[in-house]
Amino acid sequence: MTAGADEVPVLVLHDVGEVDGGAPWRTAFESAGWPGPVLAPDLPGHGRQPAPVDGAYELGDAALTAVRLLAEAGPGQERPVVVGVGVNGWSAQILALGNRASGLVLVDGLNGPWADPATVIHAGRRWLRAIADDPAAVAPAPANGLDPRLRHGVAPHRDRRLAERAAVALPVPALLVESPESPVTAADRNDIAARISAATVLELPIGVPTAVAEAAVSWWEKRLT
Secondary structure, eight states, X not given: OOTTGGGOOEEEEOOTTOTTTTHHHHHHHHHHTOSSOEEOXXXXXXXXXXXXXXXXXXXXXXXXXXXXXXXXXXXXXXXXXXEEEGGGHHHHHHHHHTTOOSEEEEESOSOOOOOOHHHHHHHHHHHHHHHHTOHHXXXXXXXXXXXXGGGGOOOOOOOHHHHHHHXXXXXXXXXXXXXXXXXXXXXXXXXXXXXXXXXXXXXXXXXXXXXXXXXXXXHHHHHTO
Protein backbone atom coordinates (compact mmCIF):
# COMPACT_ATOMS: atom_id res chain seq x y z
CA MET A 1 0.00 0.00 0.00
CA THR A 2 1.01 3.60 -0.40
CA ALA A 3 2.18 5.68 2.53
CA GLY A 4 -0.65 6.91 4.67
CA ALA A 5 -3.10 4.27 3.48
CA ASP A 6 -3.79 3.26 7.08
CA GLU A 7 -4.95 6.81 7.82
CA VAL A 8 -7.87 6.84 5.38
CA PRO A 9 -11.16 6.53 7.27
CA VAL A 10 -14.28 4.86 5.96
CA LEU A 11 -17.54 6.70 6.55
CA VAL A 12 -20.73 4.67 6.21
CA LEU A 13 -24.10 6.31 5.59
CA HIS A 14 -26.51 3.49 6.34
CA ASP A 15 -29.84 3.15 4.56
CA VAL A 16 -33.04 4.79 5.76
CA GLY A 17 -35.05 2.47 7.99
CA GLU A 18 -32.17 0.32 9.26
CA VAL A 19 -33.30 -0.53 12.78
CA ASP A 20 -29.79 -0.76 14.25
CA GLY A 21 -28.49 2.35 12.50
CA GLY A 22 -24.75 2.40 11.85
CA ALA A 23 -23.70 -0.24 14.39
CA PRO A 24 -23.79 -3.29 12.06
CA TRP A 25 -21.75 -1.43 9.47
CA ARG A 26 -19.18 -0.31 12.04
CA THR A 27 -18.77 -3.90 13.25
CA ALA A 28 -18.56 -5.24 9.70
CA PHE A 29 -15.84 -2.85 8.54
CA GLU A 30 -13.80 -3.31 11.70
CA SER A 31 -14.06 -7.11 11.38
CA ALA A 32 -13.17 -6.98 7.68
CA GLY A 33 -9.95 -5.15 8.55
CA TRP A 34 -10.48 -1.68 7.16
CA PRO A 35 -7.00 -0.15 7.51
CA GLY A 36 -8.10 3.19 9.00
CA PRO A 37 -10.73 4.60 11.34
CA VAL A 38 -14.30 3.38 10.86
CA LEU A 39 -17.06 5.99 11.12
CA ALA A 40 -20.64 4.71 10.97
CA PRO A 41 -22.93 7.18 12.74
CA ASP A 42 -26.59 6.69 13.47
CA LEU A 43 -28.44 9.01 11.11
CA PRO A 44 -31.38 11.19 12.27
CA GLY A 45 -34.29 9.11 13.53
CA HIS A 46 -32.16 5.97 13.94
CA GLY A 47 -30.52 4.46 17.01
CA ARG A 48 -29.51 7.17 19.46
CA GLN A 49 -30.08 10.06 17.07
CA PRO A 50 -33.43 11.85 17.51
CA ALA A 51 -35.67 12.89 14.67
CA PRO A 52 -35.17 16.38 13.19
CA VAL A 53 -36.59 19.14 15.37
CA ASP A 54 -39.27 19.98 12.81
CA GLY A 55 -40.03 16.32 12.19
CA ALA A 56 -39.27 16.57 8.47
CA TYR A 57 -36.78 14.26 6.80
CA GLU A 58 -34.93 15.27 3.64
CA LEU A 59 -32.94 13.22 1.15
CA GLY A 60 -29.77 15.15 2.02
CA ASP A 61 -29.97 14.60 5.81
CA ALA A 62 -27.17 12.02 5.71
CA ALA A 63 -24.85 14.42 3.87
CA LEU A 64 -25.45 17.14 6.47
CA THR A 65 -24.75 14.69 9.29
CA ALA A 66 -21.54 13.62 7.58
CA VAL A 67 -20.35 17.19 7.04
CA ARG A 68 -20.78 17.95 10.74
CA LEU A 69 -19.03 14.72 11.73
CA LEU A 70 -16.06 15.41 9.46
CA ALA A 71 -15.81 18.98 10.73
CA GLU A 72 -15.61 17.70 14.30
CA ALA A 73 -12.74 15.40 13.29
CA GLY A 74 -10.59 18.41 12.48
CA PRO A 75 -8.71 19.59 9.38
CA GLY A 76 -5.85 17.09 9.62
CA GLN A 77 -7.85 13.94 8.92
CA GLU A 78 -7.69 12.28 5.52
CA ARG A 79 -10.77 12.46 3.34
CA PRO A 80 -12.76 9.26 3.91
CA VAL A 81 -13.95 6.60 1.57
CA VAL A 82 -17.69 7.20 1.78
CA VAL A 83 -20.10 4.28 1.68
CA GLY A 84 -23.66 5.20 0.75
CA VAL A 85 -26.34 2.56 1.24
CA GLY A 86 -29.71 2.67 -0.54
CA VAL A 87 -31.16 6.15 -0.87
CA ASN A 88 -28.21 7.54 1.08
CA GLY A 89 -26.05 6.69 -1.89
CA TRP A 90 -27.12 10.12 -3.12
CA SER A 91 -25.71 11.81 -0.01
CA ALA A 92 -22.47 9.88 -0.53
CA GLN A 93 -22.26 11.21 -4.06
CA ILE A 94 -22.88 14.75 -2.83
CA LEU A 95 -19.92 14.43 -0.46
CA ALA A 96 -17.70 13.14 -3.27
CA LEU A 97 -18.81 15.93 -5.60
CA GLY A 98 -17.99 18.42 -2.84
CA ASN A 99 -14.41 17.09 -2.56
CA ARG A 100 -15.09 15.51 0.83
CA ALA A 101 -14.29 11.91 -0.17
CA SER A 102 -11.29 10.00 -1.49
CA GLY A 103 -13.38 7.11 -2.76
CA LEU A 104 -17.00 6.09 -3.08
CA VAL A 105 -18.86 2.84 -2.45
CA LEU A 106 -22.53 2.79 -3.46
CA VAL A 107 -24.55 -0.15 -2.16
CA ASP A 108 -27.70 -0.31 -4.29
CA GLY A 109 -27.11 3.42 -4.09
CA LEU A 110 -27.83 4.87 -7.52
CA ASN A 111 -31.36 5.79 -6.36
CA GLY A 112 -34.07 5.57 -9.02
CA PRO A 113 -35.85 3.82 -10.58
CA TRP A 114 -35.97 6.52 -13.22
CA ALA A 115 -39.49 7.69 -13.87
CA ASP A 116 -41.48 10.37 -15.65
CA PRO A 117 -42.83 13.30 -13.56
CA ALA A 118 -46.37 11.90 -13.35
CA THR A 119 -45.12 8.59 -11.97
CA VAL A 120 -42.93 10.39 -9.43
CA ILE A 121 -45.90 12.46 -8.24
CA HIS A 122 -48.12 9.39 -7.84
CA ALA A 123 -45.36 7.54 -5.95
CA GLY A 124 -45.02 10.51 -3.59
CA ARG A 125 -48.74 10.49 -2.94
CA ARG A 126 -48.71 6.78 -2.12
CA TRP A 127 -45.79 7.34 0.26
CA LEU A 128 -47.59 10.17 2.09
CA ARG A 129 -50.79 8.12 2.26
CA ALA A 130 -48.96 5.17 3.80
CA ILE A 131 -47.51 7.43 6.52
CA ALA A 132 -50.87 9.07 7.18
CA ASP A 133 -52.51 5.65 7.59
CA ASP A 134 -49.90 4.46 10.10
CA PRO A 135 -50.87 5.55 13.68
CA ALA A 136 -47.30 5.15 14.93
CA ALA A 137 -45.93 7.27 12.10
CA VAL A 138 -48.19 10.23 12.86
CA ALA A 139 -47.58 10.07 16.62
CA PRO A 140 -44.74 12.06 18.25
CA ALA A 141 -41.35 10.62 17.34
CA PRO A 142 -39.66 8.50 20.02
CA ALA A 143 -36.56 9.82 21.79
CA ASN A 144 -34.41 7.01 20.42
CA GLY A 145 -34.62 3.91 18.28
CA LEU A 146 -36.13 3.89 14.80
CA ASP A 147 -38.65 6.63 14.07
CA PRO A 148 -41.76 4.74 12.84
CA ARG A 149 -42.06 7.14 9.90
CA LEU A 150 -38.81 5.78 8.54
CA ARG A 151 -40.29 2.32 8.16
CA HIS A 152 -41.85 3.84 5.05
CA GLY A 153 -38.50 5.14 3.80
CA VAL A 154 -37.96 8.48 2.10
CA ALA A 155 -38.51 9.26 -1.54
CA PRO A 156 -35.33 8.71 -3.62
CA HIS A 157 -34.35 11.00 -6.43
CA ARG A 158 -35.67 9.57 -9.70
CA ASP A 159 -34.15 12.03 -12.15
CA ARG A 160 -32.00 10.11 -14.61
CA ARG A 161 -30.43 13.26 -16.02
CA LEU A 162 -29.32 14.26 -12.54
CA ALA A 163 -27.80 10.82 -11.99
CA GLU A 164 -25.96 11.05 -15.31
CA ARG A 165 -24.54 14.50 -14.57
CA ALA A 166 -23.40 13.40 -11.13
CA ALA A 167 -21.71 10.30 -12.56
CA VAL A 168 -19.76 12.29 -15.13
CA ALA A 169 -18.62 14.79 -12.48
CA LEU A 170 -17.51 12.30 -9.81
CA PRO A 171 -13.83 13.04 -9.09
CA VAL A 172 -13.04 9.83 -7.18
CA PRO A 173 -12.99 6.08 -7.91
CA ALA A 174 -16.28 4.34 -7.23
CA LEU A 175 -17.31 0.79 -6.37
CA LEU A 176 -20.92 0.07 -7.32
CA VAL A 177 -22.17 -2.84 -5.23
CA GLU A 178 -25.43 -4.14 -6.63
CA SER A 179 -27.72 -6.77 -5.13
CA PRO A 180 -31.12 -8.10 -6.22
CA GLU A 181 -32.60 -5.31 -4.04
CA SER A 182 -31.24 -2.61 -6.36
CA PRO A 183 -33.97 -0.26 -7.64
CA VAL A 184 -32.33 0.13 -11.07
CA THR A 185 -32.03 -2.35 -13.90
CA ALA A 186 -28.70 -3.85 -14.89
CA ALA A 187 -28.79 -1.88 -18.15
CA ASP A 188 -29.34 1.42 -16.32
CA ARG A 189 -26.66 0.57 -13.81
CA ASN A 190 -24.12 -0.21 -16.52
CA ASP A 191 -24.99 2.97 -18.38
CA ILE A 192 -24.38 5.10 -15.27
CA ALA A 193 -21.19 3.19 -14.44
CA ALA A 194 -19.82 3.86 -17.91
CA ARG A 195 -20.10 7.60 -17.24
CA ILE A 196 -17.90 7.43 -14.11
CA SER A 197 -14.22 7.85 -14.90
CA ALA A 198 -13.10 5.07 -12.54
CA ALA A 199 -15.96 2.70 -11.68
CA THR A 200 -16.00 -0.95 -10.66
CA VAL A 201 -19.28 -2.86 -10.65
CA LEU A 202 -19.72 -5.79 -8.27
CA GLU A 203 -22.83 -7.93 -8.02
CA LEU A 204 -23.54 -9.58 -4.67
CA PRO A 205 -26.38 -11.99 -3.89
CA ILE A 206 -27.28 -9.85 -0.88
CA GLY A 207 -26.10 -6.42 0.25
CA VAL A 208 -25.50 -7.24 3.92
CA PRO A 209 -22.83 -5.29 5.86
CA THR A 210 -20.36 -8.18 6.21
CA ALA A 211 -20.28 -8.98 2.49
CA VAL A 212 -20.12 -5.31 1.49
CA ALA A 213 -17.33 -4.56 3.96
CA GLU A 214 -15.18 -7.44 2.75
CA ALA A 215 -15.69 -6.37 -0.87
CA ALA A 216 -14.92 -2.73 -0.08
CA VAL A 217 -11.72 -3.57 1.81
CA SER A 218 -10.49 -5.74 -1.07
CA TRP A 219 -11.35 -3.06 -3.65
CA TRP A 220 -9.65 -0.26 -1.73
CA GLU A 221 -6.52 -2.26 -1.05
CA LYS A 222 -6.19 -3.04 -4.75
CA ARG A 223 -6.57 0.68 -5.53
CA LEU A 224 -3.65 1.44 -3.23
CA THR A 225 -1.17 -1.17 -4.50
